Amino acid sequence: MMPIVTVQQGPRTVELKRDLVRRITDAFVDAYQIPAEAVQVWIHETPADSWGTAGRLTADGK
DSSP, X not given: OOOEEEEEESOOOHHHHHHHXXXXXXXXXXXXXXXXXXXXXXXXXXXXXXXXXXXXXXXXXX
């Protein structure tokens, strides 16, 4: 069985996403004792004007 990890977040740089995918993969390899090739990480990015918290769009700031 292949683990699939889904990350939902606002936009980030490719460098940060690369590091995140590596760290998540390493955690599954360590915890489940599986090869890195068995781990899939899907990143879904949503622009700040398309999600909100506490009744406000994230794009509007705090």
